Amino acid sequence: MLQQVRGAHRYIGSSSSNAKRAVQHLDPAEVPPKLLFVTSEMTDFVKVGGLGDVSSALPRALRQTNDIRILIPGYRQVTGGREIALVAELAPFAGLPACSLGRIDMADGLVIYVLVCPDLFDREGTPYADKNGSDWVDNDVRFARLSFAAAEIASGVPDLGWKPDLLHLNDWPASLAPAYLSWRGLDVPTVLTVHNLAYQGLFPRERLPVLGVPDSSFQMEGVEFHGNLSFLKSGLYYASHVTTVSQTYAREITTPEFGCGLEGLLQTRARQHALTGILNGVDESWDASRDPVLPASFTSTNLKGRSINAAQAREAFGLGVSRGPLFAIISRLVHQKGIDLAIRAAEDFVQKGGQLAVTGQGDPSLENAMLDLAKRNPGKVGVKIGFNEAEARCLFAGSDFLLMPSRFEPCGLSQMYAQRYGSLPVAYRTGGLADTIEDGETGFLYSEMNLSALMNAVSRALGAFASRSMLLRMRRKAMSRPHNWLHSSRRYNHVYEVLLGVR
Numbered sequence: 042m043l044q045q046v047r048g049a050h051r052y053i054g055s056s057s058s059n060a061k062r063a064v065q066h067l068d069p070a071e072v073p074p075k076l077l078f079v080t081s082e083m084t085d086f087v088k089v090g091g092l093g094d095v096s097s098a099l100p101r102a103l104r105q106t107n108d109i110r111i112l113i114p115g116y117r118q119v120t121g122g123r124e125i126a127l128v129a130e131l132a133p134f135a136g137l138p139a140c141s142l143g144r145i146d147m148a149d150g151l152v153i154y155v156l157v158c159p160d161l162f163d164r165e166g167t168p169y170a171d172k173n174g175s176d177w178v179d180n181d182v183r184f185a186r187l188s189f190a191a192a193e194i195a196s197g198v199p200d201l202g203w204k205p206d207l208l209h210l211n212d213w214p215a216s217l218a219p220a221y222l223s224w225r226g227l228d229v230p231t232v233l234t235v236h237n238l239a240y241q242g243l244f245p246r247e248r249l250p251v252l253g254v255p256d257s258s259f260q261m262e263g264v265e266f267h268g269n270l271s272f273l274k275s276g277l278y279y280a281s282h283v284t285t286v287s288q289t290y291a292r293e294i295t296t297p298e299f300g301c302g303l304e305g306l307l308q309t310r311a312r313q314h315a316l317t318g319i320l321n322g323v324d325e326s327w328d329a330s331r332d333p334v335l336p337a338s339f340t341s342t343n344l345k346g347r348s349i350n351a352a353q354a355r356e357a358f359g360l361g362v363s364r365g366p367l368f369a370i371i372s373r374l375v376h377q378k379g380i381d382l383a384i385r386a387a388e389d390f391v392q393k394g395g396q397l398a399v400t401g402q403g404d405p406s407l408e409n410a411m412l413d414l415a416k417r418n419p420g421k422v423g424v425k426i427g428f429n430e431a432e433a434r435c436l437f438a439g440s441d442f443l444l445m446p447s448r449f450e451p452c453g454l455s456q457m458y459a460q461r462y463g464s465l466p467v468a469y470r471t472g473g474l475a476d477t478i479e480d481g482e483t484g485f486l487y488s489e490m491n492l493s494a495l496m497n498a499v500s501r502a503l504g505a506f507a508s509r510s511m512l513l514r515m516r517r518k519a520m521s522r523p524h525n526w527l528h529s530s531r532r533y534n535h536v537y538e539v540l541l542g543v544r
C-alpha cells in the first residue's frame with residue numbers, strides 16, 4: 042500500500058524480522074568512508090544461496106569502520122507487509138523504467154535502499170526465476186535497472202543527503218554499474234565481488250539500446266562476450282577492483298579450466314593487482330550452543346546434544362534408527378555441486394551401513410535423480426526438495442559428514458557451517474573448499490575430480506567414523522575453526538583504502 046507521509050511515500054506493513062544482530066559503533070573521531078553495497082539477495086529478506094548470507098553478514102562486519110548502506114531490488118519478499126519510506130524518484134533511462142527509491146532502517150540501524158518498481162520486482166518467485174524455475178524473461182532490464190540506480194546514487198542524483206565514496210557490487214546483477222559510471226565520465230571507485238563466475242548474465246546484442254549500452258562498448262575491450270552482452274564481463278572490465286571469495290578461486294579463475302572463457306581478462310586484472318581473493322566468514326548466528334532452531338544445543342567440549350539432533354534428523358528424513366554414519370547434502374542441486382557423483386557414491390556407502398539425508402532444490406533432473414535414489418533405498422536415503430533454513434541447520438547439527446563434491450567452489454559456506462556444527466565435510470580440493478578444509482583434520486579432501494577419488498575420501502571418512510577417538514578429535518577441531526567475518530572485513534577495508542587513496 043502507498044501512503045503520503047510528510048512529503049514522502051511509504052509502503053505500510055509489518056516490521057523487519059531481523060532485529061537480533063549486534064549494533065556496530067563507528068569511531069566518532071574518524072569520518073568513515075561511505076560505501077553502497079549493491080546486491081540481488083540478502084538473507085534478511087530473501088536467500089537463494091550463499092550471496093544472501095554474505096550480503097547480510099559482511100556489511101554488518103564492515104560497519105565497524107565504514108558508513109555502509111545497501112541497495113537491493115524491491116522484490117515482494119522485501120516490500121511485502123513492510124513499511125518503506127519512499128525517499129526519491131528515479132527517471133527512466135533508455136528502455137529502463139522510472140522507479141522510486143525506498144528506505145528501510147533495520148532494527149540494528151543498517152540502512153537499506155530499496156529499488157521500488159512493482160512492474161519489475163513485485164512477483165511470485167525467486168529474485169531470478171519464476172516458481173517453475175525459469176529465469177524471468179526481463180532479467181536484463183531488471184538488473185540493468187539495479188546497476189543503473191547504483192550509478193545514479195553514486196553520481197549524487199538523486200540527492201539523498203548521502204553520497205557513496207565507493208560502490209561495492211556483487212555478481213552479474215550489479216555488474217553494469219561500473220560501466221554506466223564510466224560511460225557518464227564519473228570517476229567513482231568500484232569493487233566487484235564475484236561469488237560465482239559461472240553465472241554471467243548473457244543477453245543478445247539487440248538489447249543494447251533497451252539497456253542504454255552504447256554500441257561503441259560492444260567489443261572485446263568492453264561488454265561483448267562471444268557475440269552477446271555480458272553483464273559480468275562488463276563488471277570485470279570496468280570495475281576498479283575485482284575480488285572473489287577465496288584465494289584459491291582467485292588463482293583458479295585465471296586458468297582455462299575455471300575461467301569460463303574470461304581467464305584472459307582475469308589474468309590482465311591480476312597483472313594490474315586488481316584481483317584479490319578474500320575468504321567468506323561465518324556469521325555469529327551459527328553457534329550450536331544457542332541456535333534456537335536446534336532440538337538440542339551442544340559445544341565442542343560437550344557434544345551430547347548432537348546425538349539427539351541426529352535422532353531427530355533421521356526421523357525428519359524418514360531414516361531408520363541406526364548407529365552408522367549419517368551423511369548430509371545441503372545444497373542447490375546443480376551440476377556445479379557434483380550431485381550426480383554424490384548419488385553414485387551414496388549407492389555404495391548405504392550398502393556399508395551409511396545413511397544420507399538431503400535437503401536441496403534446483404535442476405529438476407537432479408531433483409528427480411535424488412528422489413529416485415531415496416525410492417531405491419527406503420530408510421537409508423531421505424530427500425526433501427525445497428529450501429528450509431531451519432531444517433538445514435538441524436541437519437548440519439545432526440549429521441556426521443557433509444557430502445560436498447563440488448566441481449568448483451568459489452568459497453562455499455555450507456562446509457564452514459558444517460564444521461562449526463561438528464559435521465565433517467567430504468569435498469574436492471578446489472576453491473574455498475581447499476582453503477577451509479584441512480584434510481584428515483577438519484574434513485576430507487580428494488584431489489582428482491572423479492568418482493573413485495570421491496569414494497576413496499568417503500572410505501576414509503567411514504574409517505574415521507569407526508575410530509571414535511579420531512572422529513571426536515576431528516569434530517572438535519572443525520568446530521573450533523575461526524572463520525570469522527571480522528578477518529574478511531579487514532581485507533576488504535584494505536582494498537577500499539587503496540582505492541580511496543587512504544593507503
Ligand SMILES: Nc1ncnc2c1ncn2[C@@H]1O[C@H](COP(=O)(O)OP(=O)(O)O[C@H]2O[C@H](CO)[C@@H](O)[C@H](O)[C@H]2O)[C@@H](O)[C@H]1O
Nearest residue numbers: 090091236372373400401427428429433451452453454455
Ligand atoms: N535446500 C536448502 N535449504 C536450506 N539451505 C540451503 C539449501 N540449499 C542451500 N542452502 C544454503 O545456501 C547456502 C549455500 O551457500 P554456498 O556458499 O555453499 O553455495 P552457493 O553456490 O549458493 O554460493 C555462491 O556464493 C557463495 C557466497 O560467496 C560462495 O560461498 C559459493 O562458493 C558460491 O557458489 C548455504 O547457506 C546452504 O546452507
